[in-house]
Amino acid sequence: MTSILFVCLGNICRSPLAEGVFRAVADKSGHGGPLRVDSAGTGAWHVGNPPDPRSVEVAARHGIDISRQKARQVTDDDFHVFDHILAMDPDNLAHLKRMQARSGGTLPRLFLETPDRAVPDPYYDGADGFEQVYRLIEAGSLALLDRLAR
Numbered sequence: 001m002t003s004i005l006f007v008c009l010g011n012i013c014r015s016p017l018a019e020g021v022f023r024a025v026a027d028k029s030g031h032g033g034p035l036r037v038d039s040a041g042t043g044a045w046h047v048g049n050p051p052d053p054r055s056v057e058v059a060a061r062h063g064i065d066i067s068r069q070k071a072r073q074v075t076d077d078d079f080h081v082f083d084h085i086l087a088m089d090p091d092n093l094a095h096l097k098r099m100q101a102r103s104g105g106t107l108p109r110l111f112l113e114t115p116d117r118a119v120p121d122p123y124y125d126g127a128d129g130f131e132q133v134y135r136l137i138e139a140g141s142l143a144l145l146d147r148l149a150r
């Protein structure tokens with residue numbers, strides 16, 4: 001079993017989308033072996049809430065249902081549960097690194113290994129921002145699947 005946790009700030013825009021898109025891409029590729037995929041936020045403002053309607057909508061447009069997810073905050077335990085803890089941007093990575101220094105366990109990394117490194121926070125953007133986030137997450141998910149297969 002390979003387990004992956006995607007992390008952003010609120011766990012309502014980017015990481016729920018990454019959870020849904022990565023799961024879909026992995027299922028479609030016939031990824032060998034069981035996968036546990038989850039997402040969380042470094043912040044607590046939206047705990048218990050469903051994903052942002054703009055993320056639900058962009059996912060639905062691409063045939064993916066993320067509407068039943070519920071936001072949660074990253075915990076120290078996560079570092080002892082997940083094999084991969086992947087941050088959506090350098091600020092969230094810095095937060096995760098501080099947590100990991102206390103808790104031990106899995107070292108967090110950036111989700112994107114491309115030069116832009118960040119899936120930008122779309123919270124204050126319009127629908128265009130969410131489509132851009134979707135494309136970055138889809139490309140990042142394919143690259144991640146490739147890394148996991150090697």
Ligand code: 4NP
Nearest residue numbers: 008009010011012013014123
């Ligand atoms: P996310 O987006 O980190 O991709 O879920 C955000 C959601 C909410 C806030 C910031 C970013 N917020 O400040 O409430």
